[in-house]
Amino acid sequence: MSTQTYLIDTNVIIHLEDNRTVEPAFSAFTSLAAKHKVDIFVHEAARDDVSRDKNAARQAISLSKLNKFQTLSKVRGLTIADLSRYFGPLPKHNDIVDATLLHALHIGAADFLVTQDRELHERARRHSAELGRRVLYVADAVHLLRTTFEPIEAPVRFIDEVHAHSIPLTDSIFDSLREDYAGFDMWWTEKCVKQRRLCWIIEDEGVAGLLIRKDETGTDTDATEKANKILKICTLKVRPERRGLKLGELLLKKVFWFAQKNKYDVIYITTYVGQTSLIDLLEYFGFRHTATKHDGERIYEKRMSGCIFIPEGDQNRFDIHRLNYPRFVIDQNTAAFGIPIKEGYHDILYPDLRQQAQLDLFGALGMGGGPRRPGNTIRKVYLCRAPSNLGPPGSILFFYKGKSQWPPSQAISAVGVLEDVRYARSTRELLQMTGGRSVYSEKDLEGWHASFESPVKVINYLLAAYVDPPIGLKRLKELNVISQHPPQSIFRISHSCLDDLLAHIDLGYKT
Known part of the structure; x- marks a missing residue:
């Protein structure tokens, strides 16, 4: 242009x-x-x-x-x-x-x-x-x-955008980077500080997570796909003592939503074969190993535009959505459901959407701070005892926040893609099924009192997008998504209503 x-x-x-x-x-x-x-x-x-x-x-x-x-x-x-x-x-x-x-x-x-x-x-x-x-x-x-x-801001709380020069080289986030790359200090100064590159950081007693990005085009890139608008992840680093908080996934979510909102064609990153956890995370969300440099550095690329990538083999609909994340495809066979969620659980699952006044109040009570649990991540789990059944993997989920003190209230605020539904019949099963994704403490899980007679429904899903602005109860009734009374249990959304509902949500792409 x-x-x-x-x-x-x-x-x-x-x-x-x-x-x-x-x-x-x-x-x-x-x-x-x-x-x-x-x-x-x-x-x-x-x-x-x-x-x-x-x-x-x-x-x-x-x-x-x-x-x-x-x-x-x-x-x-x-x-x-x-x-x-x-x-x-x-x-x-x-x-x-x-x-x-x-x-x-x-x-x-x-x-x-x-x-x-x-x-x-x-x-x-x-x-x-x-x-x-x-x-x-x-x-x-x-x-x-x-x-x-100007990049359109994607709403991921606890991540700050800063210029590279504002992060002192003495920060401990750089210690392990120096171990992996002998010339890191010079690279940081020449390529990041002097070029005023933008970084995303997660602060938790220092810089706990760091992602350095760079805009590229097909004429100047290491990516094998020479697209017009390319986003390179130059560095993706979580401080070793802060691993286990899903900060890498949180940073990747920021990248995916940022790239989708700003219409990038390709995202890519280079890494070495020893970075097994990073490579696993990348491949889970559709990055493909496209080339290897002479020194063994591997290039992983993810296409963000064009046709949905449908891999070969007998894979279910969820896998197609996952590999194309944050995009998903809708056809006549796509099932959709509304899931009511109370304000307390909504705040836990979607801390990004908590109102600033609410956060300030929590801070004043000593309950604020950084991301101590993976509430901002992509892969999520929701617990309930709603009797209704959900559809097959890959079904689209619309989370309806009930009447609340803080906005949004009585509105659809988030969209997810169903991975599976399981039933926990004991606290132990509940701990096992929610491991790695749970935003609940063990005490919280014990409070569910899961039993054979009263199992807890464990819904695993990917958070695909937030609905901005949320779609309120009045409009949902006009679209026939909700009947006369606010929903108290999981409800199915017909395909005709699904089309109308998606038409009111800006996902950044056509479903």
């Missing part, structure tokens, strides 16, 4: 350059444009208009402000009559300047025109809806720059 160009009206320049506090939107516009190397122009006609000012001192000041920006030249031979035919009557000189700016937009000399002049917006819309959409207020321009260039 070519670099965007913005043509700015003099009213924007005057606001930016006046001797007064600049409103956040105006400063954000120029800051974002500079950050992403977006060209900003003023039109030669606007410069000529300023030159007409009879106050020489004021004229000099205004021209000095314009000189900070590049100039877009006038079109040779363009007459007022031509402009009038395009943009209507031009009774005043200012109207002629406005029409000249619109003409530059119309012929493609600039992508967008930024102005606070309502009349100019109206003139553009009268010409055509297409031109009207390209004339922006400053706040609209800021939004466009952000949506175009």
Whole structure:
């Protein structure tokens, strides 16, 4: 995609350059444009208009402000009559300047025109809806720059995005990296610090988990698939004493959702054969070993766009979803279910969605802190005694949060993919079946009092996405997903309702 160009009206320049506090939107516009190397122009006609000012001192000041920006030249031979035919009557000189700016937009000399002049917006819309959409207020321009260039934040709490230089080399997260790579300190300084690479970190008495990412294209990548938009995981590291908290999976979830939201084609990582747990995790979620470098370093790639990858062999629907995670495919045979969940369990399973006020309250009570249990992970387990049966592996699950003190309340908030359903008839079985995924303590599990007469249903699933914004009870009734009364037990969602429901959820891809 070519670099965007913005043509700015003099009213924007005057606001930016006046001797007064600049409103956040105006400063954000120029800051974002500079950050992403977006060209900003003023039109030669606007410069000529300023030159007409009879106050020489004021004229000099205004021209000095314009000189900070590049100039877009006038079109040779363009007459007022031509402009009038395009943009209507031009009774005043200012109207002629406005029409000249619109003409530059119309012929493609600039992508967008930024102005606070309502009349100019109206003139553009009268010409055509297409031109009207390209004339922006400053706040609209800021939004466009952000949506175009700034990564869309994926909601994974407890992960912070920081620049590499903000992490001191003395942090113990780097100790084992130095052991594996003798030149690590130099690489970190030259490739990460000096290039201001962004990292995701999990803090827990220092940096407990670290992921360094890099944007690449098909012309400059080690990936075998030369796609247009590639995300490289340069480093994925969990501090040894913090392993067992599923922090690696938490970081991978961040990568998957980030890549899906921002429409990357491929994710890849390089590692060595000795990194068995990492390789197992990668392959579980669909990374494929595509090449090996001369020094034995292996390349693992995962495609995020295009057709769903359906592996060969007799694999069930869940495996297809898992290997294509976070994407899943819907067809006529796909079953879907709603699962009611109480607020307390919802907060445990989905700590990402807990309200900040709620978190602040927990912190004040001494209950805050980092991710001490794998509640933010992909692979999850839900316990209940709901009598209803669920469908086959690969069924789609919609978690409905019941009436709650904290929002969302009475709304579908999360989507999962069913792996299997098992029944625990003792606390021991419950401990065994939930091992590795449980967000509950042993005491919590004992409290279920699982027995042969009163077994506990253990639902294993993958968290596929959060529903943003959550779909409330009123809308769910309108879609016939829920009948008149809020659900108290697991309920089946018909295929026609499933289509309507998915149409209200932005997954970042077509199901």
